[in-house]
Amino acid sequence: xxxxxxxxxxxxxxxxxxxxxxxxxxxxxxxxxxxxxxxxxxxxxxxxxxxxxxxxxxxxxxxxxxxxxxxxxxxxxxxxxxxxxxxxxxxxxxxxxxxxxxxxxxxxxxxxxxxxxxxxxxxxxxxxxxxxxxxxxxxx
Amino acid sequence: xxxxxxxxxxxxxxxxxxxxxxxxxxxxxxxxxxxxxxxxxxxxxxxxxxxxxxxxxxxxxxxxxxxxxxxxxxxxxxxxxxxxxxxxxxxxxxxxxxxxxxxxxxxxxxxxxxxxxxxxxxxxxxxxxxxxxxxxxxxxxxxxxxxxxxxxxxxxxxxxxxxxxxxxxxxxxxxxxxxxxxxxxxxxxxxxxxxxxxxxxxxxxxxxxxxxxxxxxxxxxxxxxxxxxxxxxxxxxxxxxxxxxxxxxxxxxxxxxxxxxxxxxxxxxxxxxxxxxxxx
Numbered sequence: 001x002x003x004x005x006x007x008x009x010x011x012x013x014x015x016x017x018x019x020x021x022x023x024x025x026x027x028x029x030x031x032x033x034x035x036x037x038x039x040x041x042x043x044x045x046x047x048x049x050x051x052x053x054x055x056x057x058x059x060x061x062x063x064x065x066x067x068x069x070x071x072x073x074x075x076x077x078x079x080x081x082x083x084x085x086x087x088x089x090x091x092x093x094x095x096x097x098x099x100x101x102x103x104x105x106x107x108x109x110x111x112x113x114x115x116x117x118x119x120x121x122x123x124x125x126x127x128x129x130x131x132x133x134x135x136x137x138x139x140x
Numbered sequence: 141x142x143x144x145x146x147x148x149x150x151x152x153x154x155x156x157x158x159x160x161x162x163x164x165x166x167x168x169x170x171x172x173x174x175x176x177x178x179x180x181x182x183x184x185x186x187x188x189x190x191x192x193x194x195x196x197x198x199x200x201x202x203x204x205x206x207x208x209x210x211x212x213x214x215x216x217x218x219x220x221x222x223x224x225x226x227x228x229x230x231x232x233x234x235x236x237x238x239x240x241x242x243x244x245x246x247x248x249x250x251x252x253x254x255x256x257x258x259x260x261x262x263x264x265x266x267x268x269x270x271x272x273x274x275x276x277x278x279x280x281x282x283x284x285x286x287x288x289x290x291x292x293x294x295x296x297x298x299x300x301x302x303x304x305x306x307x308x309x310x311x312x313x314x315x316x317x318x319x320x321x322x323x324x325x326x327x328x329x330x331x332x333x334x335x336x337x338x339x340x341x342x343x344x345x346x347x348x349x350x351x352x353x354x355x356x357x358x359x360x361x362x363x364x365x366x367x368x369x370x371x372x373x374x375x376x377x378x379x380x381x382x383x384x385x386x387x388x389x390x391x392x393x394x395x396x397x398x399x400x401x402x403x404x405x406x407x408x409x410x411x412x413x414x415x416x417x418x419x420x
Contacts, residue, residue, distance in 0.1 A: 028409070049259070049371050052236060053207055056257050073235070 004077070004100045012036070012129045015062075019129045022061055026053045034125055037104070041121045051120060054128060064135040071131065072119050075101040089113040102127060146275075146286040148320035148332060150184035151191060151225065153283030154276075160196035160232040163188055164225065165279070170288055171220040178213045178362055179338040181223065181251045185241035186258075186334075189227040193237045193260065195276055199269040203237045203258030205333040208368040213361070214417055215250040217243075223250070234260055266325035295339040297382055299346075308347040309383045312339045316377040331374035333408065337365065340398040341412055344384045348394040348414040356392055356416070363393070364413040371406050378402045392416050 013036075020034040027034075027044050040046040046054075051071065059066045067074045075098055076084045084094040090113065098119065099110055104126040156164040167184040169176045186205065193203050217223055224244045231238040237258045243251040263269045278284050297310030314331045321329035341362050349357045374380060380402045387395040393415035400407040 047371055049206055049369060052257055052259060053369060056207065056209075056238060056255065060255070067233075067235075 004097075004103075006103070007130050007133050011133055012126060015129050015132060016125070018061065019058065019132065020125060022057045023054055023125060023128065026050055026057055036124070036126050036129070038125050039121065040123050040125070040127075048120065051123070055131075058128060058132055062132050062136065064132060064139055066131060066135055071123070071127075072116065074131070075119075077101070085116050088117070089115050090119070098122070104130070146284075146323045147288065148183075148323040149187070149275075149284075149286040150180075150288065151187045151279055152285060154188070154191060154279045157192060157195070157280065160192065161229050163192045163227050165191075166222055166224055166283075168222045168285075169217055169219050173219045173288070176217050176219055177338050178216060178251070179334050179341055179365075181213070181217055181243050182208075182211055182253060182337075183332070183334045184223060184225050185227060185243050185251065185253055186256070188225045189229070189237065189239045189241060189256070189258070191276055191279065192227060192229055192239075193232050193258070194263065194272060196232050197234050197260070199263050199273050199276075201234055201260040202263045202266055202272075203260050204266075204330075204373075205368075205370050206236075206259045207255070207257040207370075208253060209255030209366065210253070211365040211368070212252045212254075213250070213363055213365070214252075215245070215248065216361075217245055217250055221245050236260055264327070266328050266330075268326065271326075295335050295342065297339050297343050299343075300381070305347075305350045305386065307383070307385045308343055308350075309381065310339075310343045311382060312336075312380050314374055314376055314378045314380065318376070321376060329376050331376070331378070333368075333370045336370075336374065336380065336400060336408060337368065337398075337410065339380075340382050340384065340400060340408075340410065341365070341414075343382055344396040344398060344412050345414055347384050347386060347396055351386060351389045351394050352392060359416045360414050361417050362412050363415045363417060366411045366413075368408065368410040370408045372402075374402060374407060380407060387411065 016036055021031050024031040024034045027046055038044055055066045079097055102122055104124055105122050150167050151165050152167050154165045165188045190203050227239050227241040229239045239256050241253045242249055297312050299310045301309035324332050345360055348360055380400050383399045385397045387397050393413055395413050398410045
């Protein structure tokens with residue numbers, strides 16, 4: 001399994017205000033409500049359509065080509081579909097991979113088995129900061 | 141030109157296509173219609189983008205409306221007129237599409253759509269992939285004359301609440317059956333987002349009329365629709381609560397927030413600018 005490079009906190013902190021404002025605009029909330037550790041679905045009541053909206057706004061604002069509607073696919077990395085998912089739930093290898101990809105999320109949030117449909121519940125504001133930084137680095 | 145029979149099919153012909161990237165097409169507003177709402181002009185543009193996306197993914201998935209950042213409306217399209225359509229894909233994958241598009245009449249841009257995003261969903265849940273492929277081939281060849289069937293009464297909201305010059309609420313009842321449901325979509329009837337927007341804009345126009353100088357009322361038109369976000373499908377028989385709220389009024393331009401709810405859930409949000417079109 002390919003290794004996922006860690007992203008320095010100072011890089012995340014540098015883009016967080018802009019990302020937070022974009023998320024606040026997309027969810028029609030005040031920027032102060034959008035903390036780095038806020039879960040988009042549980043804390044900010046985002047729905048799946050909001051993820052598409054946020055990705056599109058980030059894509060435009062940071063001029064990076066983000067995987068529209070495919071965050072999970074991006075998190076999957078080099079794992080095949082069969083290695084990643086079995087009957088709608090993450091395989092143990094996928095869960096390990098996802099925990100490494102979402103290293104900002106506390107371990108206790110990863111309760112096995114995780115349904116693929118529930119993966120977006122793990123996404124925080126920091127997840128989107130890292131998504132931008134990863135794609136920016138890949139496209140540099 | 142073949143008869144495609146589609147009651148909600150707004151592309152008559154695809155005249156040029158670069159798979160997954162760009163297309164041009166045409167749509168003639170049926171002469172028998174009394175008028176053609178500016179909102180409905182967005183439908184053929186969106187449908188042309190859908191054909192480009194569907195053909196690009198070999199009809200395995202189809203896009204459904206999700207977001208439209210900005211739609212500028214500059215003129216009415218009279219019945220009998222042919223609308224030249226153009227779309228440019230910015231992203232086209234099996235998960236989502238992003239595009240911009242234009243509708244022109246006699247060389248004049250009557251509508252421009254920017255930053256439109258659609259979710260791609262399994263085609264077989266909505267349409268027969270084989271039938272869609274066949275229709276696409278017809279559109280790219282001789283073209284097809286469609287039988288648009290949209291009852292304007294469907295989108296005329298009943299007013300339920302009024303706060304003079306601030307807020308106007310209403311409701312529409314989606315019919316349990318309508319000809320366009322057989323086309324939108326054959327395997328899963330969904331109330332078209334453009335019809336919901338039309339109902340919302342009618343209500344917004346009534347609110348705008350309370351705000352502007354009475355002499356301007358006959359000239360009020362939607363000029364720009366921003367941040368359309370469609371959250372969920374509306375089904376036959378559902379009742380939709382529509383709320384419009386004044387955001388600002390400057391000169392002859394009024395900006396109004398739009399929201400729709402059904403069964404306690406948010407259905408869609410948007411903002412519309414109502415004002416006067418630039419003279420042609």
